[in-house]
Amino acid sequence: MQFTDHQLRAYLDESLSADLMSEVEASLREDSQLRDRLVHLVGMREAGVHALGEIWRRHRISCPDRSQLGRYLLGALDEEEAAYIKFHLEVIGCRWCAANLDDLRSQNEGQSAATQTRRRRYFQTSAGYLKKD
Numbered sequence: 378m379q380f381t382d383h384q385l386r387a388y389l390d391e392s393l394s395a396d397l398m399s400e401v402e403a404s405l406r407e408d409s410q411l412r413d414r415l416v417h418l419v420g421m422r423e424a425g426v427h428a429l430g431e432i433w434r435r436h437r438i439s440c441p442d443r444s445q446l447g448r449y450l451l452g453a454l455d456e457e458e459a460a461y462i463k464f465h466l467e468v469i470g471c472r473w474c475a476a477n478l479d480d481l482r483s484q485n486e487g488q489s490a491a492t493q494t495r496r497r498r499y500f501q502t503s504a505g506y507l508k509k510d
Contacts, residue, residue, distance in 0.1 A: 378404060380411065385418055386431055394470055440471060446478050450485065 380388075380401060387393045388401045404411050422431075433439065441449070441462050448454045449462045465471050466478065 380404065382414070382418060385411075385415055386422075387434065389415075389419065389422070390435055392434060392472065394472075437471075437473060439465065439469075440474050441465065443477055443481065446474060447481050450478065450481050 378400060384393065384397070384401070388398060391398070393401065405415065427435075441458075445454070445458065445462065449459055452459075454462070462474075466475055
């Protein structure tokens with residue numbers, strides 16, 4: 378398979394899908410010309426030669442921040458923002474945002490259990506203070 382420079386730069390940034398990353402790695406093991414192209418691209422990057430698109434991807438300018446992902450998880454975004462994040466996660470397949478969202482989900486699940494335990498303890502310790510009618 379022939380890879381574009383764009384795909385090779387995305388490989389360097391680890392922003393390809395897992396399947397495509399595997400394909401590039403397998404090809405790199407077998408194709409010395411592909412390795413040479415990759416070395417050239419790394420050299421250009423190290424020399425400071427960057428395209429606008431590469432800067433955009435490298436700094437993840439289109440990625441929502443964690444607070445936006447948290448609001449998305451809670452369903453607290455307006456339709457337009459939620460649609461963008463859904464597109465970003467499902468169509469673009471941003472692995473960083475998916476990892477952040479998974480982390481937020483696991484934190485939320487852990488907090489939910491802790492919150493339930495805390496509420497139960499509060500109720501148990503305050504039961505004697507409730508007024509009887």
